[in-house]
Amino acid sequence: SRIFTVTVNSTPLVSVSGITAACPGVPFTLTATGASGFTWFPGGISGSTRTTSITNTQVFTVLGTNGICASQRLYTVSGLTIPSLSISGNNTICLGQSTSLTASGANIYTWSPSVGLNTTTGTIVTAFPTVSTIYTLTGTSMSGCVHQLAVS
Numbered sequence: 001s002r003i004f005t006v007t008v009n010s011t012p013l014v015s016v017s018g019i020t021a022a023c024p025g026v027p028f029t030l031t032a033t034g035a036s037g038f039t040w041f042p043g044g045i046s047g048s049t050r051t052t053s054i055t056n057t058q059v060f061t062v063l064g065t066n067g068i069c070a071s072q073r074l075y076t077v078s079g080l081t082i083p084s085l086s087i088s089g090n091n092t093i094c095l096g097q098s099t100s101l102t103a104s105g106a107n108i109y110t111w112s113p114s115v116g117l118n119t120t121t122g123t124i125v126t127a128f129p130t131v132s133t134i135y136t137l138t139g140t141s142m143s144g145c146v147h148q149l150a151v152s
Contacts, residue, residue, distance in 0.1 A: 011066075011070075011071050012034050012036075012069065012070065013034045014038075014072065014073040015032070016031065016032050016060070017030070017033070018030035018031060018077070019077060020077060021077065021079075022054055022077050022080060023144065023145035024054065024055045024056075024080070025055065026053055027053045028051070028077070029051045030052075030060060030062075030075060030077075031048060032064060032073070033048065034064055035064030035070075035071075036065065036066050036067060037066075038063065038065075040060060040062050040063075041061040041062075041063070042060075055079060056079040057077070058077050058079070059075070060076075061073070061074055061075075080145050081141060082147045083105045083106035083139040083145060083146075084147070085103065085105040085106060087103055087104075088102045088104075089102055089127075089151075093127075098126050098127060099126070100126055100127075101125050101137075101151065102123060102124050103124075103139060105139055105147075106140055106141055107139075107140060107142050108121075108140040109121060109123055109139055110140075111135055112135070112136050112138070113133070113136075116129035116133055117135070134152040135150065135151050136148055136149070137149045137150070
């Protein structure tokens with residue numbers, strides 16, 4: 001009689017941690033654990049971490065191996081929406097006059113520079129510059145995504 005031994009190796013239990021939602025174009029890092037080697041898809045990137053950014057919801061696949069056996073884990077990062085900002089108001093005034101600038105498209109608004117403005121936050125600001133000035137509006141959505149728009 002002959003003895004034949006079958007060796008059973010454990011399959012790695014791969015897990016992924018990181019954010020579950022991201023603003024378009026903002027870098028983030030995902031980390032895989034549970035194996036000795038990892039390959040991320042799309043892209044075929046090796047390593048336990050992957051730093052990337054997305055434009056829309058993206059499903060990442062990480063393949064983990066212990067040198068003999070392999071398993072994979074899917075991980076979804078949802079794409080958040082960048083606010084679509086707009087500014088209305090009169091952009092031509094005479095020296096000594098003011099104009100109201102009204103922002104829309106986001107939830108929180110910050111205006112800069114502060115010179116020639118009655119406030120730097122809020123939907124409506126009053127601009128009374130003494131020289132031609134480019135004002136930048138930064139809008140933040142409820143999800144935390146940020147967009148900037150300039151008005152001169």
